[in-house]
Amino acid sequence: MSQPQTTVYWSAFFHPAFQNRPLYLAATEQGLCRITWPQESFDALQAWVGKKLPGAALCEDAAQMAPYLAQLGEYFAGGRTAFTLPLDLRGTPFQTSVWRALTEIPFGETRSYSELAAAIGSPQAVRAVGTANGANPIPIIVPCHRVLGKNSALTGFRGGLQIKETLLKLEGVEDFSGKGHARFQF
Template sequence: MTTVYWSSFTHPTFQNKPLFLAATDKGLCKITWPSENFESMTTWVEKQIPDAVVIEDKEVIAPFANQLNEYMNGEREDFDVPLDFRGTAFQTSVWNQLTQIPYGQIRSYSEIADALGNPKAVRAVGTANGANPIPIIAPCHRVIGKNAALTGFRGGLQIKEKLLQLEGFHDYTQQGHARFQF
């Protein structure tokens, strides 16, 4: 049996709507977006960690929430909390690549595919990026189209734009998802 600890996190950037954070003894495993509710977190846990017992514990979540708060306040550029990615081997490889994108920089989906040694996996990279269970800390917002367009984003394009602006990156176009421009 695996214990999954959770707590909520609010910040003015997200209009004080809660993000739910979940962690195992191995590390942070899930962050929801403000558009997602508590049930979306528990449904994810049930699917990814079927033997889990979910317990609210603000103390266990505090280190993750503190670093997230520091980042949102412009006081932190790098995270050093342990992560517990739950996904396929390919997804995990994409998510680990995300953690290598420096603060204030971006990569295209094709650059991620190239870095994984599989340049034809551009769409698969996009799908894995969209399924990232630990957004912000595994910065999926730093992945944009190779034409510099902000592309589809589970958290919403406004949030993607806010996060990029927070990091001082403004060299993108706001046209949104352009098909086949990964």
């Protein structure tokens, strides 16, 4: 007997912080599984779904995605400091441990990659934590932007350092250095 086909619902979110370029949000019945960055196309979402959920059907459904879009909109409007959405994290056990630890960083606070590595019980895995952070499939909701490099420097952010700075400032974080390197300095 064949397995029923998985449906991945999606919708687009637009905000001036991203020059009104879309973020594509996708969710399964279990929860939110992907948010793209504004420089990523819909094709990038399709490729991710094809890799992580082989055989799944993508279905545009604003009603199904409404709770996710609403909470993201509330965050950008300054009315939400914590997300209460179900998540469907698709990654290795190590990656998902890093992503879960990210959700524990409170709004308006930051951690270093070293602190994040220690929080998951792998203090020597700083670079691996940085790599997992960069592979986070649900940015903003799983707040990878709250992780800074040594000396509070902005570092390695798949969405771009300008977006990382925008998100931190939205949360009232000003205690960081914009002098970090785009890729490393964990």
